[in-house]
Amino acid sequence: MVQITRGQWAGAGTSLDFKTGSWRSTQRPVHIHAKAPCHVSCPAGEDQQAWFALLQEHRAEEAWASLVNANPMPGVTGRVCPHPCETACNRVQVDGALAIHNVERWLGDEAVRLGWDYPVVAPADNAPTVAIVGAGPGGLSAAYHCVRLGLKAEIFEALPEAGGLLRSALPPTRLPRAALDREIDRIIALPGITLNLRQRLGRDITIDSLRERFDAVLLSPGCELPKPWSVKGAVPADLHEGLQLLRDFMDHGALPDNAKGDVIVHGGGNTAMDICRIVKRSGAKSVTLITASGLPGPNTAPDDLINVVPRELEEAREEGIEIIDHATVSRLIMKGSRVTGVEIISLKKESGKDGRKRRVEFEGTERVVSVDMVVPCVGEQVEPEAFEGYLDGAYFWPDNIYGRMAPRVFAIGDARGSRGTVAAAIGDGRLAAEAVVAELAGEIDPPADARPTMEADGLNTAYYANADRTRVLKLAVSERTFEAEIEGAISRTEALAEAQRCLSCGNCLACDNCWTMCPDNAVIKTTELATDGSHYVFDYDFCKGCGLCTQECPTGYIQSVAETN
């Protein structure tokens, strides 16, 4: 402190010599990067908040580059994903979730249209090579992430085309083939990726031979075999299983004759929903979905909710699909070997003695309806051929998030048993590729992201302007065909406007609130010295710890922690 004596002529000493930071007794403000809930809930591991932040600055290409660090197929997932990110979005508490999937799709399509390059460099010639079984979304994602991380990838696909379930089981009304091909072609054209078609495991190659020839093996065969379905032992002679029916329809464009009558679909997933809509569109008299799950409603428990893309459900009901929820088929009524009716019984998942949920059928709720066709869509399992020694029952069931089954052997996607979305398969591809890199480097596992999650009560919503979610056009019911995509695209203007709705949960919005509202001038604005990705640093020499910046930070990025001095 500069001391001047009474009577001495001098400029006044500056108060900067007095460090009011020593007054802090209980708390100090710090920057804490929390995970936004969209990121936490994304099976593909995208950080939506991060790419929306770039989009808010109109940096679309960088936003896309940030997105494809996790998910190389935003054009696909933007169309088919059930978007748990939108369910988790904190903006639900303000005026409705962000239209994340629409913007994701726009970014994916923009990248194709403008030829943005994937942020990868060609792997070295002597880089380790990873064998990948199956060219579905999981396998393609794994190959992409291997290349992104400096490895080479060689894919073995049994069919003559890459795409897996995206090609065989997703109707063009949800995923136009052009959109799918564009993105897949761009991925397999990346340097370091080799695609071998018509190579079936067990016939042309074996896991053991792959393990010998390659540095690691990733298994993403998908689930091709329908789960066995019968009702108390009865199976109709002319049974058409859901996924097979869907594949046949996509190959030949025709359905069996009895699909013209009254059809019952038994199941509760996206395939069941697709079957219902295709059968209805081809002229069925009536289509009824019987599902053991519940429909969305204010009192529906999350684990009871039907597992389909919400807008698909909405569109199906617009098209006249009947849905009987909390019910199952309890008896088939046969005339000879043909089904003429089914008995339906109400059920619900109830907690048993051990706390685990089990299905309880309610006696006395049986009713009989006459039908012409029953289509089971109760799920698929791994085709077991050639996977002997790796499967645990119907699936791989790895006991770790990386999918490690054996040293340098990993399982990806639906075949794991605990998955069920394209996004999860894409996320598995990334996790497995990262684990391969760590394992080849002699490390155990990649470091986990230990950041906390920013919930809605951590935000100060007084600072967010109301803005309605972008309305997206879709085809009217009367105009829907088997080919035309139902949900429309959004424009650049709409995408950028939607991006402005992102609350930036848990991450700096650069809004200047802390800088403007500090009574002690103890927030310093800088981009050079702020090493934590914000625009501000705290000057603890002068911060008195009042907590005002913490209170007025819109995003919860500033938090008060106990003073340690």
Add this chain to the structure above:
Amino acid sequence: MAKSDTSKRLSELRMKHGRPPASPSEPKAERAATLREAQPRFRGLESGHRACQGCGEALAARLVMEGAGPDVMVANATGCLEVFTTPWPQSAWRVPWIHSLFENSAAVASGMESAMKAKGKHTKVLSFGGDGGTYDIGFQALSGMLERHHNVLYVTYDNEAYMNTGIQRSSSTPHAASTTTSPAGKERMGKRHLKKDLLSIIAAHHIPYAASASVAYPGDLQRKVRYAMGVEGPTFLVIHSPCPLGWKHDSAMTIEVARRGVQCGLFPLVELERGALTNIMPIREPRPVADYLELQGRFAHLFNKNDYRAQEELDHLQALADHNIETYGLRGEGLDPVDSTGAGHVRRGGPLAGRS
């Protein structure tokens, strides 16, 4: 002053404050600016002042100085602001600053302004006081300054009591607030009298510009400062500045308290030119006054469920807020980007209001 003199003076100020030169021909500051010195705003009131944690007045004064800019001089009445910024031998001010007596900052400012005029300089004179030094003790000097039409911006930091001497009631203390000289108890529910409507008295002087602002809306506050700085003649600004100590609220809640004060209508944000109401900040959805009062210990007795007088006083304060909303026409019509809700909104990169 000739134009070249002005630019020379600004260049000197830029050097002195370590700011980058305006053109390559200008001299650079002698040393590299520190991060603090290189802040993209004028720091008229620096760190190291001794205000309490979360002080609304320190925040308001900092915002005023930023908006007023470097070419100003300040006359400051006795009070918190004077005491916490200038503990001998230090000062937090980075402009010429004179401490007047409690009652005469307007008179001292008048003299400073006349001296500048005599010297042919255009440095703007600011006069600062708290509500005690403005509503009560310095009122006559202020009235004189306005009447003589001095080119001074008078700013009163209204924390609604004599906080520096230990929370005694002033004529600005709102009705029913408890202070050490208007304690809530058996006899009375806090202050018996009403808050003085100073702005109307000021406006009756027919001065070019008088306005009220709040620390909850820094953008609005600084717009009013800048507007007043451009006016030749007496201008007046009253700034609602919560005092965590005297109002007995958490130091982190200063802005929230101020925001609710505006949104409930108890502290209307208005602008008057030549005595006529020319602008207001509309209230999008008026909040109940209880939202504002419940955060503050000085109104805690209004929430005593066992006291029949509590509800009566709550209703009284609600009626006063409704009266303000009616009198000034504060009720908003639809969404306005600068109403009491929209004015706070931000987006990436800063405040939303005023951007395309």
